[in-house]
Amino acid sequence: MKHEHYEEFKTLACNQIEARGWLHHRLETLASGLSGHLDETWEDVGPESAWLGGDGESWERGPYFLDGLVPLAYLTGETRLKLKVEIWIHSVLASSSDNGYFGPSSNTDIWPRLVMMKALVSYAAIHKDNEHGAAVRALLGHFATYMQDQLTKKPLEMWSFARAMEACPSLFSLYDKTKDQALLKLAADLADHSLDWYTFFHDFPIKKPIWEYMPWQEYIDSMDEASQDEYQPTLLERDRSEELFQLYHTSHGVNIAMSFKYLAYRYKLTGDTKYLETLRNGKNKLMEYHGQGNGMYGCDEHLSGREPSQGTELCTVVELLYSLEQIMQITKDLSWSDWFEQVAYNALLTTISADGCSHQYNQQVNQISITVAKRQWYSNHDDSNIFGLEPNFGCCTANMHQGWPKFVQNLWMKDGQGYVCISYAPIQLHDQEVTITVTGGYPFSDTAKIHIHNERQTAFPITLTVPSWATSMDIIMDGRPMHASPKNHQIQLTETWADQTLEIRFGADIRIEETAQGLFVYRGPLLYALPIEAEESILVERGRFSDKEFRPTQAWNYGLLLSKRDEWTFTYQEMTIENRGVSHLPTIKAKGALVQNWGIEHNSAGKVPTGNVQYDDESTEDLVLIPYGLTTLRIAAFPALY
Template sequence: MPALSSMSRRSFLQGVILAGAMSAMTFRPLRAATTEAVAGRAQQAPPFPRAPLAQQPFALLPTGSIKATGWLLRQLQIQADGLGGHLDEFWPIVGPDSGWSGGTGESWEDGPYFLDGLVPLAWQLDSPKLKAKAMRFIDWTLDHPWENGMFGPRGNDDWWPRMVMLKVLTQYHELTGDSRVMPLMTRYFHHQLQALPGRPLRDWGRMRWQDELISVLWLYQRTDDQALLELAHLLKQQGYDWQGMFARFPFTQKTDAEALRKQAGASDAFMQDLGLQVHGVNIAQALKASPAWSVASGSASDREAIHHQLKMLDTYHGLPNGMFSADEHLAGRSPSQGTELCTVVETMFSLEVALAITGDAALGDRLERIAFNALPAALTDDMWAHQYNQQANQVECSLHREPWTTDGPESNLFGLEPNFRCCTANFHQGWPKFANSLWMATADHGLAAMSYAPCTVTTAVRAVRVVVEQVSDYPFRQAVSITLKPERAVAFPLRLRMPAWSQGTRISVNGKSVRTTAGFTTIERIWAPGDTVEIVFDAAVKVERGHNGALSFSRGALVYALPIKENWVILRKRGPTNDWQVYPASRWNIGIKPDAAITASEHPVGEKPFAGATPAVQLAMQGRYVPAWKASEGSADVVPAKPEPSADEDVQSIALVPYAGAKLRITAFPALG
């Protein structure tokens, strides 16, 4: 037998060690992935952390437990009929030559990004076509592990894209119970535990370590493999200290590339690290870091740190749509600065994770504000084109370099892959994961409504199969009807998130009023088949102050904007879609008095729920033109702090529509008077 090289000898020894660990490990029984088994898994209660992990108030139900209905189902179908369901047919990045399906093409993050939304979308819609698309990648990944425990394309060994693929595999396992998933994850994590001391996390992986942490904890709760806790601590040790950065938050102004270079001095490494700290997507993903780590640390300060982090972002970079500016890097509070679509969907996912761990209802308020405003605003109504950057005050989408901090001139075009391709693959996770987080299990063996949208939940509560049907046109309407259908009468707590903006919420059970409490209202009773819970929120119009005292308007979970008449012009054709520039065809420089009279009117919710042509709600008010407020380089100038209204023109009657429906819009208005 020929002598082994040092590399192959090391791989051989690692394989022997891993084989012993695998043989000694006890996996919980897995059932075959039949239709009946899949349905059974969707009806299971999720595992909660056990010692030495810290307890948490809520847990996400297994993927597949919640099925969208009503307008949310239509939104998911629009995604499947658009880029979400067809991208692999004409975009070579995730096409047949993808490295994540055995080809020689793109082998980094785009394949896993695409799957991170395609998998939950395919099973939400129970679409054989979409499932087959997903399985091309998943089967190859599961069937072609490396000899040393790594997995994925052999063209790179970067830890970062595998962090995304691990999230894909956890969702896929919850949906199917595929017996290949947990052994592959275990082998990989054991390999990584041995390899990280010599090949530590770097750049993107170092900044996004928390995305792997949630997969490590997911597997630990199902295998009790103690090595996974050791890996969790090693990830934390090598990962970037986001909690420490926010504790001394230094980024209080729009990112200035030249200032960063001066601060970095001669150190390219420091400059790179500094750029990653202010990178919007990194920060969005980092919002889950402290809560996720608190499950391992047990620290209350870790669990609560997200609130300070959000406060810092709101104070120095907050925008009316619930997001923070980041185009590509933190950009201040001017509503003409942008936010990357990847940042939107990653913030949503971080909030979904953090809401379960912290139990803080305020995170649900923010999640809804982003989901119902910032997410659909960055996509055309048919979801065949998207923006890289969206602006709250967006008066033109055209080829300009300003006002972006570091992005290019295509940043706010609607198209296939404007500016950079990451969002083309990554935006697909937004709606499906939001649907999967609408309801959660409670630590005291109950159920909780975390966000409100039409859906049906199928799960187990105290060993009893329970179906929950939620019917509503929320957020376009303020009434929610919930019908519980347990197989037999069963006692458990039902928790309902109370949005902070609703001060007069009314709840009744079978017609009898229930007292509400801030945060979550808990209803503890024996639930019988057919019991109904009715909720009516009090959604008054709220006037909010922003940069330079600018006024923005919300009603419930929806933010409102002045629509600007749009002229769409094709820049280039991109297969079945196009890259679009959008030019204004009406005036937009309106100022409004803070005490302006406002009237709300409701209209039918259309087949495309957020379509600007058929707004489901409108706010009528009056304003006056501010002639000195103009646009430069295709963007509205900073909102004037002391606007001078036109002396030659009368008061104008205007109608605001839901933010997402106006692709050209003004959301933050100069405050007159």
């Protein structure tokens, strides 16, 4: 198998990494907010969870929560969070049976156990040389045997059928430790018994919003009456309608986000580069037909096209980031880092509140109000874009916690004896005698400093990602310019490292992308948006964890004057965005005007006018655009004015 014949990047355990600067602030707000207190606030992951031996929720919510809690606890070093992790791990270990099955007996679905495997692997990496790690690896090995046996007895169904390859990261991690060939066979068999994502990405048949292929009511009507649950109507059996079953899963935003890494694992299992070619083709087709300006794709549950008032689910954001992390690790292809940065620094940053105490289910690129109202979602509910504890479905409440911790953990990876910088956000990593410290405000700054301390004073390579947006990338080591040519989106420096500092200076231009959905403004990895002043109101009172609505208190329907493009300027302003950890704010000052024929449709900003745009050219204004990720209400897809 391919795994035997090639080298890949290796991740560091999360207790080897510390976030710094604004990124440290982001983790701290999560730890003091929902991520650190969800079990005290939300009964689905509270003491009565069936995963803890109670009579409560027994499916995916406990595993999702632990999958984020483990890295967060060890990245922040908070004893309080580590103790919570131990309670969950102890309970899961105690649930293991003689045949390898583990978890609540009240729910035998394999799917949530695949999520729990990821959390267990993360924990085992931290405790790799002690009895805790050994106990976890033993449980995982027994469960792998159980899964192999079950594959011969009954077919995978529903979420397990769509997401069976979610086991692959855990199986390969366990294989690296044990060299048990049965684990590789199980990974291959799971791939063969689950949904054919290769054909989907190769053909990419869903080129329009899903309602043009599968009206939601048609899907509901296709189910038996007992399965028509108004809150989660997803239990259509394959033998009732194979076509609708396939459409449901291949249009589901989270399934697609997860499945990107499945093609990388197919490549890892077989060595066949057709999987990597189709992976790239699938990404390009997905963004061509459903791409949004923030790096995500329209999926208010299912693929919903490119219109900037359609929604994108938070679970999709964090799962896509995890897939991209896995893809770069397996392929060593750093060109994927562009997408990785765009998703994290834009889509992830905006959709969890600045204080870490609430989140949205759906975010909108053009988001002019955050209220309970009927919008043009495909299947989501009226509360889907409010900030709250459990808007729409609780899956995002449970799953949001993995996003930032895993992002931090994968900012740097190991490549043999060397290290690879995926993105330049501030962190510190410790690996035996080597300490690498990154400082600066990237991506809100054009510079980053990397200090390498090596007690052994030995030579090894440092690989630096070269972003595709960079017009230049200057590297200065201890005051001396380094001359290195980029190759395959990277620059590799091999030195005898002792105590050197690399200063990285990026050149960046304001980039304008004009599309049928509107005008987008970028600089570096950041999308820029016009922030809309808002009035906040409490919808459901829960103290720090209340549900909130936001309504605009100013006009929002601005277009940007391309005829005045030469007057646009980029500068840094001392502008404090509460709880964001960023004060020296990059801004773009542009010329704009109110658009007279652009209004509200279905309680969202209407379709961006792209022809016959009406405005008063005598009433132009200076508009200050800020990074999309630092906004709440905003316009980021603008009418173009000439």
